[in-house]
Amino acid sequence: MRKLWLSLVVVLGLILAAGCVSEESAGSGGDEEADGAEETDNTSEEGNTEEAESDDELEIAVVPKLVGIPYFNASETGAEQAGEDLGVNVEYTGPTEADAAAQVKVIEDLISQDVDAIAVAPNDPASVEPVLKKAKENDIHVMDWDTPADKELVDLSVKQVDDEEFGRHMAEKLVEAMGTEEGEIAILTGGLSAANLNSWIDAAQSELDENYPDIEIVSDKIPTDEKQQVAYQKTLDLLKSYPDLKGVLAVSTPAPLGAAQAVQEKGLQDEVSVVGSALPTDSEPFLEDGSLDTAVLWNPEQLGYLTVALGKMLAEGEMPEDGQEIEGVGEITVEDDGKTVIMAPPQDYTKENASEFDF
CATH class of the missing domain: 3.40.50.2300 (Response regulator)
Structure with a gap:
């Protein structure tokens, strides 16, 4: 009888010990899962923060008359450099031919992307009027550069020379x-x-x-x-x-x-x-x-740079001032209307000096 009693005690002890081990295992696994979930939440928050920061970057669109010719290629180089220097996203895009209808389509696409500013060098100022009005109705800042559009439709007009x-x-x-x-x-x-x-x-x-x-x-x-x-x-x-x-x-x-x-x-x-x-x-x-x-x-790289710099100013609620120094460009002239910006005087390239330039 005593042996039977001792056996029951031993069996009961083993059962209780097994239960404790099981609870500890369950508790340990739960803690790891909780830690993992917390880490996942933190990673998710960091990812969301990075995405939010990316979303907060200004989007400046620059539309030339056409892409693929040396002049507008040089302007693109300057525009992209400004994007890097100033921390804004630059989309430099245009038609492959100097075609007004194709240029309008490019601007329509940019409006659908909800960019912050659009700067256009119109092939035909009259053709872009409706689409520039549409951009303004969508709270997009509108500029012209290189070639003027209707002055009533633009917030800034960027001219390379007088x-x-x-x-x-x-x-x-x-x-x-x-x-x-x-x-x-x-x-x-x-x-x-x-x-x-x-x-x-x-x-x-x-x-x-x-x-x-x-x-x-x-x-x-x-x-x-x-x-x-x-x-x-x-x-x-x-x-x-x-x-x-x-x-x-x-x-x-x-x-x-x-x-x-x-x-x-x-x-x-x-x-x-x-x-x-x-x-x-x-x-x-x-x-x-x-x-x-x-x-x-003039320097078309500087013109591209200036266009993006002024687009950023517009998107941030600022306007340029006469005599203002623009880093990477120099001192600009703002005409009396307050929104026509002239970059620089004309420059002559001759047999004697042409090799000094890389555009």
């Missing part, structure tokens, strides 16, 4: 290159509806009319569709139709290159002068042999 000064300066450089104040010239442009090109040409014509009355413009301005090959062919046609042609004023960055190419091919460097708005790196081969006399422009 239009009047630039156009007159190109006309003066052409007369200087010709070495005479009389003779026949022609004017090439990118597109007939590009407002900035029209402004420069109007200023150039005023300069010629007022100060060089013996210079004859042989035809209306000739469009080249922002393509070097078209400018080349149009210049060949001009050289054939007007054998006494003394000069070509080519406005839009591909146009001077095409005109110079035609002059170079015909060996007319000493007879026909070419001046126009072109990049120094593209111009250098033509400047070297005199088929292009002077390329007149």
